[in-house]
Amino acid sequence: MIKVEHLSKHFGNVKAVDDISFNVNEHENLILLGTSGCGKTTTLKMLNRLIEPTHGKIYINNKNILEQQPEILRRGIGYVLQNNGLFPHYTVGENIAIVPQLLKWDKKQTEHRMSELLEKLHLSKDYLNVYPNKLSGGQQQRVGLARALVADPPVLLMDEPFGALDNVTKAKIHAEFKALDELKKKTIIMVTHDVQEAFELGDRICLMDAGKIVQQGTPAELLFKPKNKFVSDFLQEQRLQLEFRSVLLGDIKQEISGFDENETVWSVMEKLKSNGDRSAEFERLMSAFYQYKQHQAHE
Amino acid sequence: MNEQQQTLWDFMRQQSDKLATQTLEHIGLTFISLFLAVLVGLPLGILIARKRKLSGSVLGIAGVLQTIPSIALLGFMIPLLGIGPKPAIVALLLYALLPIIRNTYTGITGVDASVKEAATAMGMSKLQILFKVELPLAMPVILAGIRTATVITVGVATLASYIAAGGLGEFIFGGISLNNTNMILAGAIPAALLAIIFDFLLSLVQKLNFKKVKRAAYALPVIIVLLACFYFIPSAYGSKLTAGFTPEFMGRQDGNLGLQSKYHLKIHTIVISDAVMYKAAFEKQLDVISGYSTDGRLKAYNLVVLKDDKNIFPPYFAAPIVREDALKKFPGLEKTLNLLSGKINDTVMTELNYRTDYLHESPEKVAKDFLVSKNLWRPERGGTDGIVRIGSKIFGEQYILANMYSMLIKGYTDYDVATKTGLGGTKICFDALTNNQIDFYPEYTGTGLLVILQPSQQIINSVEGSKEKTYNYDKQEFEKRYQVKWLMPIGFNNAYALMMRQKQATALNVKSITDLKNYLDKK
Numbered sequence: 001m002i003k004v005e006h007l008s009k010h011f012g013n014v015k016a017v018d019d020i021s022f023n024v025n026e027h028e029n030l031i032l033l034g035t036s037g038c039g040k041t042t043t044l045k046m047l048n049r050l051i052e053p054t055h056g057k058i059y060i061n062n063k064n065i066l067e068q069q070p071e072i073l074r075r076g077i078g079y080v081l082q083n084n085g086l087f088p089h090y091t092v093g094e095n096i097a098i099v100p101q102l103l104k105w106d107k108k109q110t111e112h113r114m115s116e117l118l119e120k121l122h123l124s125k126d127y128l129n130v131y132p133n134k135l136s137g138g139q140q141q142r143v144g145l146a147r148a149l150v151a152d153p154p155v156l157l158m159d160e161p162f163g164a165l166d167n168v169t170k171a172k173i174h175a176e177f178k179a180l181d182e183l184k185k186k187t188i189i190m191v192t193h194d195v196q197e198a199f200e201l202g203d204r205i206c207l208m209d210a211g212k213i214v215q216q217g218t219p220a221e222l223l224f225k226p227k228n229k230f231v232s233d234f235l236q237e238q239r240l241q242l243e244f245r246s247v248l249l250g251d252i253k254q255e256i257s258g259f260d261e262n263e264t265v266w267s268v269m270e271k272l273k274s275n276g277d278r279s280a281e282f283e284r285l286m287s288a289f290y291q292y293k294q295h296q297a298h299e
Numbered sequence: 300m301n302e303q304q305q306t307l308w309d310f311m312r313q314q315s316d317k318l319a320t321q322t323l324e325h326i327g328l329t330f331i332s333l334f335l336a337v338l339v340g341l342p343l344g345i346l347i348a349r350k351r352k353l354s355g356s357v358l359g360i361a362g363v364l365q366t367i368p369s370i371a372l373l374g375f376m377i378p379l380l381g382i383g384p385k386p387a388i389v390a391l392l393l394y395a396l397l398p399i400i401r402n403t404y405t406g407i408t409g410v411d412a413s414v415k416e417a418a419t420a421m422g423m424s425k426l427q428i429l430f431k432v433e434l435p436l437a438m439p440v441i442l443a444g445i446r447t448a449t450v451i452t453v454g455v456a457t458l459a460s461y462i463a464a465g466g467l468g469e470f471i472f473g474g475i476s477l478n479n480t481n482m483i484l485a486g487a488i489p490a491a492l493l494a495i496i497f498d499f500l501l502s503l504v505q506k507l508n509f510k511k512v513k514r515a516a517y518a519l520p521v522i523i524v525l526l527a528c529f530y531f532i533p534s535a536y537g538s539k540l541t542a543g544f545t546p547e548f549m550g551r552q553d554g555n556l557g558l559q560s561k562y563h564l565k566i567h568t569i570v571i572s573d574a575v576m577y578k579a580a581f582e583k584q585l586d587v588i589s590g591y592s593t594d595g596r597l598k599a600y601n602l603v604v605l606k607d608d609k610n611i612f613p614p615y616f617a618a619p620i621v622r623e624d625a626l627k628k629f630p631g632l633e634k635t636l637n638l639l640s641g642k643i644n645d646t647v648m649t650e651l652n653y654r655t656d657y658l659h660e661s662p663e664k665v666a667k668d669f670l671v672s673k674n675l676w677r678p679e680r681g682g683t684d685g686i687v688r689i690g691s692k693i694f695g696e697q698y699i700l701a702n703m704y705s706m707l708i709k710g711y712t713d714y715d716v717a718t719k720t721g722l723g724g725t726k727i728c729f730d731a732l733t734n735n736q737i738d739f740y741p742e743y744t745g746t747g748l749l750v751i752l753q754p755s756q757q758i759i760n761s762v763e764g765s766k767e768k769t770y771n772y773d774k775q776e777f778e779k780r781y782q783v784k785w786l787m788p789i790g791f792n793n794a795y796a797l798m799m800r801q802k803q804a805t806a807l808n809v810k811s812i813t814d815l816k817n818y819l820d821k822k
Binding site for chain 2: 072086
């Protein structure tokens, strides 16, 4: 779906992005993870040409985006920013309708699509005529998401979308984010510095440092098969929790009644813990998890 | 003395026409300049917001312009653009520029970067971002700049009257040079009110919410253009010569209106104050001007009067007018005053005015020299048989005449003299006469007819063409209504006249207004 080849961006002598290549499959959620200044945001912004690359090629649906007119390209790519970037002089409704207007949709189509989206995002229709400064941070972020999704673009770019939210709101939005069917059909590239978030939302992760991709793979691959010390150090602090969150019931080949194999060990633990009658199953889960870890380490 | 002083209100009422014109001119001048300043400043502000490297030099230049003293800037404009509204508008524009450029720049660069990024990322073009995002969001700041510029422009526009561009400065600086407080205030108070009102109105625009600001942004240029239309922009006929007429002359039947209806004169006309009119004619900025036939500058700048061959300018022959009871009280007075009768023709009066107005000789010296040359001067007798009070209006010619009369009375009679010169306009002088504050003053036949008697248009038409008819009508009516007697005319006719540079008039063989018309009609 998206193919990035030997992409570089130099600002003067500084190589912000240094010869990176990666692919994103259709409907996949790829996370660009790294510390500030590692080049992840620059990489993201080259995908919709907010920043023009110094070298390299980018293909979306096999089309070289550098040969397309930037405005047209961008109208087909959703974009969500950390500070939401809502127009303060537009109402929520007008904000959401910006791209349809640029694409010259008729009014009915836009309205129909807006009400559909608002419902999915748990936003009341009353907000349509309200200015963004009257909304809470979480609501603003949802409006920002609605604005990016309204024209149903196949690709969604997200630049630290939940970075400005407090932890409680963030957890709630994460849950909604994962449940939203709109997003399951999208190819998403998301930038974050939050390891937890990356592991929770990402199908695959590109860990970046100093303009280069250090390792790319599934969360489990990064955890259990770190390519070098940088990767393992990066994940060290929250390792245990990340492991619980990234290993699925199916991975450790344990059947526990009431849960299917796509559930993470973490969520099963949460639910068993609060039920004293099932402590035996909890024990079984734990030992299976540690066996799995041992096995991974020696493979 | 004090009862003769008019109140400010009286003055403003008396001059309400002029006040209205000047106020409209002032508004027009302000908004033409402001409109052009927005037209120049806004794009410049946008440009330097895009190319930040330019911002330093552009803001620097606009800042330097701001620090040039206003009068100096207007002065610089004259060699480049001549006189009239053009240089005034350019100068005002330059003053208004800095706040507009700076606030546009500040407003646009102050727009939240993430909002601009979102706009770009959604696929808006640069123009769409400018008009839908940057300008609306920067609008309160830009409006604040326009507000500042408006107040500055209203203030500086008073100086426009110096270079014949009209506005309330005419009263302010006229009042200053004539030491007339009412006149100064009649210009200064409306000017201050204009500044306050416009500032207030713009503050309302500024406070409108985001939504309405979008519409106001479109409405604002329209409003400014409409206000700018107040300014009387003389239509160009595209003729070979340019005329400069005073605002008063422009609107009078015995002025430009008569030129058009009786002579069918079609000439490119600009409105100019008489302070610079003669000089502008001399410097070939203007070819034809509306002056006064005995003005000293006629001689100073070597101008000739065109013959009014269709008699549209009513005669303004000067003669002393005396209260009849004063004539009874001072039996020798009439004979003495008539000594001057027929002694001064237009050329002589022009010469005398030239000496006071242009060579700055004292009216007293000029008067004495003249009397001596005509063998009329006699030493003072130091008489004590009562005091004759002489009045005069507030310009050089009247001072000279008052001085001559004073010398004649002192030399030929046993009366003493008190002069009350500088009695503002005709109304003040005449009121002083009828209220027994003065005994006589020199008046003009045309003024007596049009300003004091104000008869029906029919009567005006019937007497206006002839010197004798006007004089006789004045004489008869003044005696009947006011018991005031017109003595014998002094001889000269200080009427409106069209004049040209002598050289040009000779070269074009123009001697009369009809000649001028024929020349202009020849293609």
